[in-house]
Amino acid sequence: MVKNEDTVCSTDSHPEDPVLSAHKGAVILLETSSGERVYRHDDSLVVTLPLGRSTLTTSWVGGGYREDLQAVFNHHVSRDKHSAKELEGGSIPAYLEIVSRRLGLDPQRSSGLLTAACMENAAISTRSFRGVEVTVIVTAGIDGNGGRVGDPASYYEEDGKFLFIPGTINTILLVGANLPPHTMARALVTASEAKAAALQQLMAPSRYSQGIATGSGTDMSAVIADRTSPCCLTDAGKHSKLGEMIGLCVLEAATRALEMESGITPLSQRDMLLRLERFGVDEAMYWKTASKLEGSNHRTDFLKALREVSRAPSLVGSTSAVLHIMDEISWGLLPETAGRKAAISIMKGLPDMLGCADGVPLDRLLDEKDCIIDNWLRITAWIIKNGKWRGVCGQVPGPEIKEGGPT
Numbered sequence: 558m559v560k561n562e563d564t565v566c567s568t569d570s571h572p573e574d575p576v577l578s579a580h581k582g583a584v585i586l587l588e589t590s591s592g593e594r595v596y597r598h599d600d601s602l603v604v605t606l607p608l609g610r611s612t613l614t615t616s617w618v619g620g621g622y623r624e625d626l627q628a629v630f631n632h633h634v635s636r637d638k639h640s641a642k643e644l645e646g647g648s649i650p651a652y653l654e655i656v657s658r659r660l661g662l663d664p665q666r667s668s669g670l671l672t673a674a675c676m677e678n679a680a681i682s683t684r685s686f687r688g689v690e691v692t693v694i695v696t697a698g699i700d701g702n703g704g705r706v707g708d709p710a711s712y713y714e715e716d717g718k719f720l721f722i723p724g725t726i727n728t729i730l731l732v733g734a735n736l737p738p739h740t741m742a743r744a745l746v747t748a749s750e751a752k753a754a755a756l757q758q759l760m761a762p763s764r765y766s767q768g769i770a771t772g773s774g775t776d777m778s779a780v781i782a783d784r785t786s787p788c789c790l791t792d793a794g795k796h797s798k799l800g801e802m803i804g805l806c807v808l809e810a811a812t813r814a815l816e817m818e819s820g821i822t823p824l825s826q827r828d829m830l831l832r833l834e835r836f837g838v839d840e841a842m843y844w845k846t847a848s849k850l851e852g853s854n855h856r857t858d859f860l861k862a863l864r865e866v867s868r869a870p871s872l873v874g875s876t877s878a879v880l881h882i883m884d885e886i887s888w889g890l891l892p893e894t895a896g897r898k899a900a901i902s903i904m905k906g907l908p909d910m911l912g913c914a915d916g917v918p919l920d921r922l923l924d925e926k927d928c929i930i931d932n933w934l935r936i937t938a939w940i941i942k943n944g945k946w947r948g949v950c951g952q953v954p955g956p957e958i959k960e961g962g963p964t
Contacts, residue, residue, distance in 0.1 A: 587681060590690050591733040591783050595681075600633040602676050602694065603660055604729060609785035612668060613741040615777045618653040619668030622738050628667040629779045631696060631727050632656050636673050670777040672725035674698040680813035682806040686798055689788055690733040693748070693806035697726040697814035699761050699773055699821065725775045726752055726814075728807060732799070735789040736782035744780050744793035747800045751807035752776070758808075759815065760826050760877075762835035767887070769835070829867040829876045829937075836880070836930055840864075846931075847938040862941050871910055872937075879903055883929055900929045904936050913945035 583598040592607040605628050606612070612619070612626045619626055632653075634644070644652040649671070654664040674696040683692045730748050753771040761770045794800045815821045825831070830840070840860055847859055866872060879900045886896040901923050908917040922936045939945075 586679075587683075587692070589683075589692055589731055589733060590685075591731070591786070593692075593731055593781065595694060597676050597679070598660065600676060601656065601660055602631040602679055602696075602729075603662070604629045604694070604731070604781070606781065607785075609783065611736065611738070611741060611782045611784050612779060613738070613745060614668045614670070614779040616653065616668040616670055616779070617650045618657070618664065619666070622741070623668070624784070626666050626668055628660075628662045629669070629729060629781065630656070630660060630662070630667065631670045631672065631676065631679070631694070631729060633676055634671050634673055668779065670727045670729070670779065672696050672698065672727045672775075672777070674725060674727070674814070674818045678814060678817035680810040680817065682810040682813075684802040684806055685733075686802060688733075689790070689799065689802075690731075691799070691802040691806050692731040693803070693810045694729040694731075695726065695807065695810035695814040696818065697811055698818045699726065699756065699770060699815060725773050725777065726811065727776065728752065728778045728811070729781070730779065730803060730807070731781045732790075732803075733783055733786060734799070735784050735786045736780075736793070737789070737791060740791055740793050741780045741782055744782075744799070744803055745778055747793050747795065747803045748778060748780070748807050750795075751804040752811050754804075755808050755811040755815070759812070759821050759823065760832065761815070761821060767835050767837075767883075769884075827868060827870060827873050829869075829873050830864070832873065832876045832880060833930075833933075836883070838930065838934065843934060843938055846934040847942045850935070850939050850942055852939070852942040852944075859942055862944070866937075866941055869911075872907075875903055875907060875910065876933075879929060879933060894925075897925050897929055901925055901932060904932060907936060908940065908945070911940060911945075913940060917945060 583596040583603075586595040586597055586602070588594045593610075594605045596603045596605070606626060610624075610626065612623045612629060614620045614623075614629060619629075642648070646652045646655050653669040653671070656669055657664040657667045660667075676696065679694055679696045681692065681694050683690065685691070728748055730744060732744065736744065749772070756770045756772065762768075763770045765774075790797070790799050792799065793803060795804065830838070833839075840863065843863055844856055844859060848854055848856075882891065882896045882900045882903075885891040886893050891899075904923055905919055908914045908919070917936070917940065919936070922939055923932050
């Protein structure tokens, strides 16, 4: 694979390429060993396809399984567009056809994905094994539209009408091998599982439930295979080497794209307040709880201390343990009564772990009859409000100190 980011000045080396012919200012991002080229031009990423490619996409235009496509593109839609009728052309298919023509593509032989993510934040990952190359291109926004499969629906489609919600993870997967249609479908499943795993590893929250996101509500995908390759692969599941490469590439690209687009990283997620966010807990709720407890009622001082303490790795670890108990209760893996007892046990250990074992009125702060979140709020708010933990005096590692974390 050849990678670069040079502006194209002529079309002599690839005269048949429609993007080069139409847009001499396009930027080449890479060329695969099989001959696919990836360009960035304005608000679009375009993958031009040599002859003999099979495609499987979730697009409204050129979607499904095809053997005649010349290009697949990923296009940024402005965040101020909230419905299909606001798009140029008045519908998604019409808009995709307009974009295709502007990119110098044949709308009948191209397929397009849409997203609110910026194309400059696209992430690319490549792996190869015994001459088979796998390349994944991902754009990802999850902060506004993250969802967990099975969450309450946001719309019911009727007469082709529905709303846009900013935030989408779009995945383009290129495989330098001949994949039968059933293998391409399995590759799409493997890529989707990898995307969900990336979000799980980042503990990205759903915006529609208390669950961990498995994607966004508007994700789109495309799989591209080379029918001219002498190598025919019939399995893209997790046991296969192809499935392993797909999984690793999607994990890497999705993680990097989420960092560039949404600022979500393993380090940024090391924050108690962020972990509690999916359960509706914010600074206002913390202060509402703290204001009813003994101690000095200085809101500004409390919130400053809360933000500092929130990033302490030991506290984040305890938060994670307690919230996972709540997840297991919701999944039916733990009885609620037993789960509450386990969570209370962890909370009783907080004072000792945080260096304030003396003077914390556990009997007044913790009650197994109350919900887990209420108990957590009371004990942590009391410790912070009363300055019992040395960390509130400024000894908490800030985001610039990567204590024990990934670099």
